[in-house]
Each structure stands twice: as C-alpha cells, then as structure tokens.
Amino acid sequence: TCMRVGRFGVEIFSDGIFRLDGGAMFGVVPKVLWEKQKPADEHNRVAMDMNCLLIRDGAHVVLVETGAGPKLNEKQKRNFGVDGPPRLLEELARRGVRPDEVTLVINTHLHYDHAGGNTYRDGDLLAPTFPRASYVFQRLEWLDAMEPNERTRGSYLADDFAPLEAAGKLELIDDAVEILPGIRLDRIQGHTRGTQTVRVNDGRETLFFSSDFMPDRHHLPLPWIPSQDLFPLDTLAAKKVILPRAIAEKWVVAFTHDVPRFGRVSEVEGRYRFDELPE
Numbered sequence: 414t415c416m417r418v419g420r421f422g423v424e425i426f427s428d429g430i431f432r433l434d435g436g437a438m439f440g441v442v443p444k445v446l447w448e449k450q451k452p453a454d455e456h457n458r459v460a461m462d463m464n465c466l467l468i469r470d471g472a473h474v475v476l477v478e479t480g481a482g483p484k485l486n487e488k489q490k491r492n493f494g495v496d497g498p499p500r501l502l503e504e505l506a507r508r509g510v511r512p513d514e515v516t517l518v519i520n521t522h523l524h525y526d527h528a529g530g531n532t533y534r535d536g537d538l539l540a541p542t543f544p545r546a547s548y549v550f551q552r553l554e555w556l557d558a559m560e561p562n563e564r565t566r567g568s569y570l571a572d573d574f575a576p577l578e579a580a581g582k583l584e585l586i587d588d589a590v591e592i593l594p595g596i597r598l599d600r601i602q603g604h605t606r607g608t609q610t611v612r613v614n615d616g617r618e619t620l621f622f623s624s625d626f627m628p629d630r631h632h633l634p635l636p637w638i639p640s641q642d643l644f645p646l647d648t649l650a651a652k653k654v655i656l657p658r659a660i661a662e663k664w665v666v667a668f669t670h671d672v673p674r675f676g677r678v679s680e681v682e683g684r685y686r687f688d689e690l691p692e
Contacts (some may be wrong), residue, residue, distance in 0.1 A: 419615020
C-alpha cells in the first residue's frame with residue numbers, strides 16, 4: 414500500500430475501525446441492496462476503516478487525516494463503535510516518522526474520525542500531536558466546526574481542532590489551493606460545506622483521495638450518498654464531474670473509509686467499479 418507519484422512517496426494506512434449505522438451510511442438506498450455490499454452487525458452498523466495518507470518527498474512530510482485519536486472516553490468509543498486504540502502514531506513509527514518530523518497535516522474535514530489525532534491530552538492541557546506542523550483545512554469547515562448546529566454537533570469535537578488556533582498552527586484556505594507544488598486541495602461542498610479532496614500530481618500520474626464525499630467503493634453508484642451529507646445534491650453533482658474525469662485520466666484513487674488500498678475506477682456496462690492495484 415505504497416506508491417510513487419513523481420517525487421512523492423505516498424502510503425495509505427488505517428488508524429483503526431469504527432462503526433456507523435448502515436442506513437445512515439447509504440442514505441436513500443434500501444437495506445436489501447446495501448447489505449449485499451456491506452453486511453451490518455446486530456446493531457445495524459457497518460465497519461469502516463479510518464484511512465490516512467503519508468506523503469513524503471525528502472523536504473516535506475505530509476499527513477492527510479489523523480483518525481479518531483486518543484482522547485475519546487469509553488462512552489464515545491461505544492457510541493462511535495471505535496475498536497481498539499488509535500494506530501496512527503504506531504503506523505507512522507513503523508514508517509520511520511516521528512511526530513515532530515511531520516511538516517503539514519491536512520484534514521479533509523473536521524469530523525472526529527478524521528481530526529481526532531490532531532491533538533492529545535497532556536495532563537490538563539491539549540497540545541498539537543505534531544508540534545512542527547501547520548494544520549490545513551478549509552476556512553468554511555473551521556467556521557462550521559467552531560459553531561456547529563443541532564444536526565452537526567455530534568460529529569465535531571472542539572478539542573480536536575480549537576487548541577490549534579492558540580498554538581498558532583492553523584492554516585485556513587479558501588476553495589482550491591496548491592498547498593505544495595504537486596499537492597492540490599479542492600473544496601467540494603457535499604458532505605459538509607468545507608470538505609476538501611486531495612490530489613497529488615506529477616504531470617503524468619494523479620493520485621486522488623476522495624474524502625467523505627465518496628467514502629468507499631460502495632459509494633461509486635451516483636445515488637449511493639450517505640444521509641450524513643449536508644448537501645447531497647451537491648455530492649451528486651460532484652460525482653458526475655469527478656468520476657468520468659478519474660476514468661478518462663486514469664487516476665489512482667484512495668478512499669477515506671474503505672480498506673486502505675490504492676486502485677482505479679472504471680465503468681463497465683454503465684456501472685462504476687473499483688479495482689485495487691496489486692500490492
């Protein structure tokens with residue numbers, strides 16, 4: 414689960430498994446259809462990985478997503494269906510990366526399962542897990558996460574991101590930005606107002622990390638859109654643009670909540686499919 418895109422080495426790994434209600438995950442799609450693709454447990458929940466990307470080029474060490482993190486209490490772990498301790502730091506260590514070597518952290522959005530590892534509890538204090546890194550997310554996401562409403566409150570845990578402002582670690586961006594040469598972030602309203610995708614490109618090869626606007630291979634069919642998406646018709650419109658382009662340009666695709674693998678999307682008899690690349 415590693416590949417090269419030009420000067421970048423890119424690896425995908427999972428922070429661990431969590432479980433969400435299958436009906437919520439597949440929106441208007443009836444259970445008799447989605448359960449064939451993703452079986453539910455006795456609580457009607459489906460298991461999903463919390464994937465992170467590590468992107469390195471010698472000068473930069475970029476981490477995309479930080480998983481659920483170490484701060485959840487037992488009740489939260491139960492409610493979120495989080496299995497076991499977070500694996501993020503262990504996975505980075507296995508790849509020879511210490512927290513103080515990470516130079517940039519990108520959150521596609523600020524839900525607990527993507528931003529939980531941004532900070533850790535140090536006694537009574539909350540500190541950035543990656544002390545040298547800038548943390549990059551969309552300004553609209555920051556605004557919505559800092560003032561959640563009754564519908565979004567359950568997914569945003571302020572301890573994951575609010576302390577970064579005081580620590581001077583925030584880098585808020587607007588819409589589309591090439592954050593480093595060859596790494597592009599694009600805001601795609603759908604899952605949230607400020608969700609962003611990540612594209613790594615060397616002029617020949619493109620790696621696309623889809624964020625939660627398309628969380629796994631089971632959400633390739635156009636109407637398969639989670640009910641958690643705040644703007645589902647915007648999700649639909651984005652899929653109609655991005656999927657044909659991913660096929661035409663032969664992008665390598667990685668998902669936030671699938672098994673941690675790279676693959677390519679193709680269209681066979683009017684249906685989109687995801688084929689994993691050989692390891």
